Amino acid sequence: MDRQSIAEALQNHYQVFIEMINGLSAEDFAWRNGEKWDAGQQLNHIILSVRPLLAVLKMPRTMIEQNFGKTQRPSRSYEEVLRDYLEQLQLGGKAPGRFLPQLMGFEEIPGQTQILQDMINELAIRVQSFTDRVKNHLWYDKMVREEVVEK
Secondary structure (H helix, E strand, O other): OOHHHHHHHHHHHHHHHHHHHHOOOHHHHHOOOOOOOOHHHHHHHHHHHHHHHHHHHHOOHHHHHHHHOEOOOOOOOHHHHHHHHHHHHHOOOOOOHHHOOOOOOHHHHHHHHHHHHHHHHHHHHHHHHOOHHHHHEHHHHHHHHHHHOOO
16 A cells, blocks of 8 residues: 555545544434443544654654664554454453543534544645655554553
């Protein structure tokens, strides 16, 4: 997948999510399946997850390498990363504390979805400016692992 395709996929997938959240009734927004997160918590979790990735992508490449080093294994495809992510969830993986969402009120939807939209737009721009070397940094693997494995 090239950078342009990645940027477009990010924007398209998040747009679908944002439209779904914006279209929920107050009742549907607050609905939870047992201990699972409600829609507001899902939205907040995604914002909390995208924010550090965006911060890393704002760093100069040399700073990324100095702070996180290079991975010692070959790059993985999206499908491999997704498979590993889902496998960790099946094994009981949970979001680390810094990614645990707060409760959100129904009236917060417009502002929070706009924050996410702005972040995704910037993320798409940053992704397009990076070379494929970005996948060879430890921070990339660390971000994926920390998303689902509690410390």
